[in-house]
Amino acid sequence: MNFAEVACRLPLTHEYREIDMSVTEEPLKSDQILSEIKRLREQAKIMDGEETGVKLVIFSLSGDYYAFYGHEVREILPGGDIAWVPGAPAFMPGLINVRGDIESVVDIRGFLGLPESAVPNRMIALASCGSVNSGVLIDEMVDLLEILPSLIKPPLATLDGNVRELIAGELEYKGRNVTLLDLGKIFLKITL
Amino acid sequence: MMGTASHSSNSSLRLLVFTVGGVKLAADAEQICSMLAYDQDDDCDITYWLHEMLSFGNREVVFRSPEILTVSLQETIYRIVIDQPEDIIYIAMNRIQPLPALVEPFSQKKGLWGAVALDEQIILLIDFLKLISITRNTGPNRFCMREKPSLQ
Numbered sequence: 001m002n003f004a005e006v007a008c009r010l011p012l013t014h015e016y017r018e019i020d021m022s023v024t025e026e027p028l029k030s031d032q033i034l035s036e037i038k039r040l041r042e043q044a045k046i047m048d049g050e051e052t053g054v055k056l057v058i059f060s061l062s063g064d065y066y067a068f069y070g071h072e073v074r075e076i077l078p079g080g081d082i083a084w085v086p087g088a089p090a091f092m093p094g095l096i097n098v099r100g101d102i103e104s105v106v107d108i109r110g111f112l113g114l115p116e117s118a119v120p121n122r123m124i125a126l127a128s129c130g131s132v133n134s135g136v137l138i139d140e141m142v143d144l145l146e147i148l149p150s151l152i153k154p155p156l157a158t159l160d161g162n163v164r165e166l167i168a169g170e171l172e173y174k175g176r177n178v179t180l181l182d183l184g185k186i187f188l189k190i191t192l
Numbered sequence: 193m194m195g196t197a198s199h200s201s202n203s204s205l206r207l208l209v210f211t212v213g214g215v216k217l218a219a220d221a222e223q224i225c226s227m228l229a230y231d232q233d234d235d236c237d238i239t240y241w242l243h244e245m246l247s248f249g250n251r252e253v254v255f256r257s258p259e260i261l262t263v264s265l266q267e268t269i270y271r272i273v274i275d276q277p278e279d280i281i282y283i284a285m286n287r288i289q290p291l292p293a294l295v296e297p298f299s300q301k302k303g304l305w306g307a308v309a310l311d312e313q314i315i316l317l318i319d320f321l322k323l324i325s326i327t328r329n330t331g332p333n334r335f336c337m338r339e340k341p342s343l344q
Contacts, residue, residue, distance in 0.1 A: 086302050187294065
């Protein structure tokens with residue numbers, strides 16, 4: 001629907017008194033036109049790719065939903081043998097062999113203030129951010145989806161500061177809150 | 193127990209592969225002066241137990257077939273107790289991988305400097321000279337164990 005079509009569909013008013021906002025309950029014609037124009041522009045913006053979708057990998061951790069940006073996740077692996085490394089801290093279960101490439105595995109629950117996971121066979125999201133690659137233990141892969149960036153809201157202000165700094169945003173998925181994690185900041189925190 | 197090298201070349205490293213507490217490790221055979229049978233009555237002050245040097249912490253460590261490796265550093269001979277020496281292998285340099293970036297800061301403090309993926313397994317490469325230096329700096333004979341781990 002273009003502007004001309006919008007204008008034709010709007011009811012025309014010949015009586016000036018009806019334009020008086022104080023006497024009519026209907027929205028003003030100009031407001032209706034402006035509103036429709038804005039809606040069409042938003043729609044066009046999306047279609048033109050001005051706001052392109054972002055892919056997210058949603059997974060569960062200790063009963064809650066979390067997400068990484070899709071471009072940061074190379075693949076999801078079934079949890080297999082993890083070789084423990086002497087001297088590694090508790091949040092680093094060890095190393096895995098991915099088709100001959102040795103990758104680290106980290107457990108980020110502690111950074112997010114989450115309790116121990118009761119899930120027996122956890123999965124590994126093979127993630128990459130900047131020059132750092134690592135597997136991240138997850139409980140379960142939930143979904144891979146593409147959404148508009150505008151649907152990602154800032155992190156909740158009520159979150160603990162240490163946790164909040166690791167969060168890129170919040171979004172809703174099937175009626176549940178999903179916390180989008182900032183992988184770069186998590187990796188940085190691990191190396192500090 | 194000690195296998196023969198499958199092949200040798202200038203671009204490969206000769207490694208002694210062994211296990212301690214379920215962790216598969218390998219050391220450059222050039223760093224090892226000799227390998228001796230472990231004798232419980234012959235424990236001396238410069239005998240280091242590798243699992244203590246590597247800080248296995250609360251992990252249960254059971255030695256099944258302990259052996260002593262002797263390593264020379266600055267004219268001193270150090271004895272390191274390892275477990276289950278398995279083989280001597282040659283590994284091409286290009287098969288050695290640096291430890292992942294997130295692990296390296298921790299592993300370097302334990303003399304671990306690389307890894308090899310071999311037959312679905314991961315072998316950690318350990319530098320005994322570096323580990324002894326680190327261990328010595330933490331205090332004299334800090335790791336000389338009076339209470340030995342359980343032996344099977």
